[in-house]
Amino acid sequence: MGSTLLAWARFWVPIRQIAAVPIRNFRNSGRVHIFFLVFLAALPLSAEEYQVVRDDSCRVRFTSKTQLDDFSGQSGSLDGFIYWRGAGLAGARELEHSRLLFELKLADFDTGIGLRNRHMREEVLETRLHPLATFTGRIARVEKAEGGAYLLHLEGQLALHGVERAFAAVVSASELPDGRIHLQGGFPITLAQFNIPRPAFLGLKIAAEVQVEVDFLVSAAEKK
Numbered sequence: 001m002g003s004t005l006l007a008w009a010r011f012w013v014p015i016r017q018i019a020a021v022p023i024r025n026f027r028n029s030g031r032v033h034i035f036f037l038v039f040l041a042a043l044p045l046s047a048e049e050y051q052v053v054r055d056d057s058c059r060v061r062f063t064s065k066t067q068l069d070d071f072s073g074q075s076g077s078l079d080g081f082i083y084w085r086g087a088g089l090a091g092a093r094e095l096e097h098s099r100l101l102f103e104l105k106l107a108d109f110d111t112g113i114g115l116r117n118r119h120m121r122e123e124v125l126e127t128r129l130h131p132l133a134t135f136t137g138r139i140a141r142v143e144k145a146e147g148g149a150y151l152l153h154l155e156g157q158l159a160l161h162g163v164e165r166a167f168a169a170v171v172s173a174s175e176l177p178d179g180r181i182h183l184q185g186g187f188p189i190t191l192a193q194f195n196i197p198r199p200a201f202l203g204l205k206i207a208a209e210v211q212v213e214v215d216f217l218v219s220a221a222e223k224k
Contacts, residue, residue, distance in 0.1 A: 058216040059213075060074070060213070061074045062213075071111055078102060088175065098138045104134075124196060125161065136156050140168075180218065
């Protein structure tokens with residue numbers, strides 16, 4: 001938890017900023033994380049903060065494809081929030097002040113085979129040492145897309161397997177009639193960039209690069 005707090009604080013606490021301290025908390029597998037945010041001033045009334053909806057709609061999927069074997073794993077343990085100034089996606093502004101934090105519990109990936117799940121946890125992702133993948137950053141750009149959707153260009157730092165690297169991704173965002181926002185996207189992860197080993201399982205190895213797909217909802221945080 002301490003390392004997550006430090007990584008998060010680097011984005012939320014520029015040296016010049018002091019004053020109000022709102023509290024955000026959210027759960028990840030029964031644990032409650034409380035983050036003390038330091039702003040130049042209190043959040044403006046037109047600010048939007050959305051939290052991940054933790055239900056069956058939340059899916060993070062990786063796919064490994066090699067000449068000898070293809071397989072995938074899926075997890076629903078994504079947690080986090082995204083914040084920007086302005087009303088709705090169409091009104092997003094001052095994106096330099098936007099913030100996001102997403103965490104994924106890696107041990108929850110299910111590949112459909114129990115022994116392979118254990119191999120992924122113990123030999124590949126080494127989840128006892130590195131239980132979480134964390135993406136912290138901001139919205140760099142909002143682009144109008146077809147069908148009323150928007151493309152969110154995200155940039156920040158991805159912490160995975162004890163390695164932190166600059167990371168960027170594009171996700172599609174669609175506003176639903178009930179006020180929630182549906183986020184979808186995909187991006188490659190090169191295992192060697194995060195020092196992730198590729199030991200063989202039944203003579204087969206995970207691909208050197210896996211494709212990750214995210215599909216989840218966020219809902220407006222309760223304003224207090």
